[in-house]
Amino acid sequence: MSSRQELIEKFAKKANVPKRNAGVYLGIFLEVIQLILARSGELKLPGFGAFKARQIPEREGTNPLTKKKVTFAPGVRVSFKPGRPFKEGMLGGSFVAKAEKAAAGKAGKRKK
Known part of the structure; x- marks a missing residue:
């Protein structure tokens, strides 16, 4: 790690x-x-991935040792979904080169 x-x-x-x-x-x-x-609750980094935050409401649970009911406070859970160039970079090759290529491809599509 x-x-x-x-x-x-x-x-x-x-x-x-x-x-x-x-x-x-x-x-x-x-x-x-x-x-x-x-x-905003969301952040997209083209070629890298997307972060998303969501509110978790208060909830009830049980302490497994004492079997007593407990209340868990509300909170925020953040998730990350990797982008395709990032995932492909994990398999080999340069992530930076792939991210630049993906960004250039998207920029070219917008101009049309």
């Missing part, structure tokens, strides 16, 4: 920036994702 620190190290190396800067950039990126999801 990869960690946040490993992600920062790989980003710093790939972008040729200091690890400290890479950590700041990652933090900003994650904060922006949270802000967008809080406002």
